[in-house]
Amino acid sequence: MTPSTAPAAAPWATATTPPTSTASCLRSKETMEMKHTTIALGIVSALALAPAAEASLSGCTFQQQGTRQTQVYFANGINTRYADAQIASDTLRSQYKRRLESQQENSSYQFFPAYNLSQGFTTDVIQVFQQKLHEDPDGSIAYMVYDMLQAGLSNDAIRQTVAIAVTDGYLLAATLTDELLDQLADTMAQIAADALKDLVQVNDLHSGLYADALLNGKRVLIVAHSQGNLFTNTSVARVIEMLPDHSNSIGYFGVASPAARTVNGAGYVTADDDRVIQLLRATETVLPANIDNDPGLFDDPRDFLNHGFLESYLDSRLKSRERIDDGIAKLADTLAYPSLIAGEGAIRATLTWGEQPDVDLHVFEPGGAHVYYRRPMGSDGTLDVDDTNGFGPENYYVACDAVSPGTYDIGVNYFRGSATETASVTLYLGNGTTFGPRQLSLTDDQGSSGDDGPKPAFSLTVSDDGQGNALYSVE
Template structure:
């Protein structure tokens, strides 16, 4: 290439670059900004006995650390908790005070020890142990009471297993996942297994078995819908064995004094804790539990019936308990009224309309930043026909935080195209500095 040719080529390339730059800039400007990360797999965690909400948050974060945000084939995993509270321990705080804090001068008023003592102690308890030799005896007395109380609570729950009818939000969440065509992997610990079995039965009646998996950890029930793990020195389940059926022991764990600390630095004297025992990477049973979950995550398949609904920046899911036609109505901030007659709004869409029985009806707000309107979305429902006296349940869920709220009402006489109950005001805002969108309910 001679000098003249080289200059000509350089000039030509420069011209091309100059011409290309505005095109790139324009392309960036019109590129849609997706606010959501679509997830095909739902990892649904059902917590165990006496689990605080913070402990449930920690468990989910640990699961995400272990199993990641996506499966090997690139399918995204979304982590959700189906929370249950342990009834029957209303006197926990008073008993802790009487049996522990009032027994030793150095313990008085130290309620911060309560949450670590139920696992047999922790760093602070051990430090205080340098000041009084009576602490082990005090701890064992309290733990005897505590274990008896939770066994009583579990026995009572097993005698009257929870039904999804009593847990409208859990049921509505399942309805949303099913209509959105999700693959569901349930993981349950301790009493969470009773709730998970109920949820499994409900979901199994609507989706095929390949799309629904359940892993049982320290199950407080003999009923299994998937693989289970149970430690030989799980004193809670062993005590439950004496009062009713439980599943077989699968793994041997070391005695308490030889037990390595778990993910939260504790060892759990009762041998029942999720982070201390069943997810403990230093115990064989920890690896076994992780293996069971990995197997089910790998095995779960998309449902054969294609998804009817899409994931949105936020969604509204309406269900009702019988025949009839109940309608979902959404008034968008821009003035569009989205319902069965006008299913496309300016910001969202009614993508599932049911006119016969139970629902669901499903609305989703766009995940595209350029389409999603900020402002107030008013969400209501109407008995269009034949649904008098039915209980209708409406759930609002966000892409970022999951279920935001679930409300139920008893329907009156048909009101046609006019909503009889305005159920939620959903507020969508955009941070002018960061460009991040948020959604909340009122």
């Protein structure tokens, strides 16, 4: 590959971006002053003549409490709003954070949603069956229904086939009303396409979150509910493939699992009267129920389906709560703290993607340095993790005492691949804030010709607060 000349500014800078920032003006002014000084002091030694570097800002004002860090993620099920996933994550924080940190000296636990975007009940259900088909290509009866719809079979023929092919099939066939089958037939192609697209994006997003935390020396503990178990199985398996030396630093506990298996020895709890899982079991291979979760007629907090995460499993009156407590405690005790691979500081940008071979992270620094795979060392930061075999991650960071005023433009180039790819970029700042992951759709690979024109992800402007500390503005 032929190295390219680094441009003075990121190639995606728009006309609304001032061509010269205040920081660059100051830099030019300082340069002229130094030249004048050099002329006036022509007999001074070469060491004294060397121009002094512009003073860096103090870029880190946030200090993580505890040196041993664990990221706890809640992976939600179908038909869940982000606000509800956040409530579940916040509930886990309120129930477990203090307890876990008190049991482990010098530790901290952070709680986040690993959100599975809902596109509506019907699309989400089809997505589940797509995931089950991936688990067992020959065992998904539900997908057989979709195949028959696409083949143009009548509703009666579909019901008759299902009734014969499945144990308790007559019960299932009765749920396949004309209204439901007609709706599925009319919208099947688009729904299936939307569901598959979302499935790929969520898998990429979750695996990126987990790999990023591990690279940064943090353990990953996931609590998965319902469909979240299917996403978690895929993401955890992918992360272990990406970072095999970190396989003992990531783990999860499944709740109301529709999966056929667990990954990496994960535990789970599913009630024997969970109606959602019971219905799915009529057509799919599902892990067996492993608890009688009925508290009795007069003290039952569960929803009608006995399936909801908070009311039907996490409630302290239920036996399942003890199982969840034990599962989380076991992971907290046994997961290893990973070694720090990726640097962090005032600025940290990470990139992950899907199965295509190579997507590259690019950063244009305020002084004009272009940091990427051919030039991993910049004036301020370093590309310290690079990947060329799919998934990522890649990592760029600027140390706390090395950040400069001006603009850092962060983007990606689809270097090599044969299909549309999704890149996820996350930006972490030294004041404790996080932006992203931002997902970028990449259509055609560009090779080295795309190095000078990467697709923009973030534009980060750093300024001085007047006391030598960095102020951040992100677009």
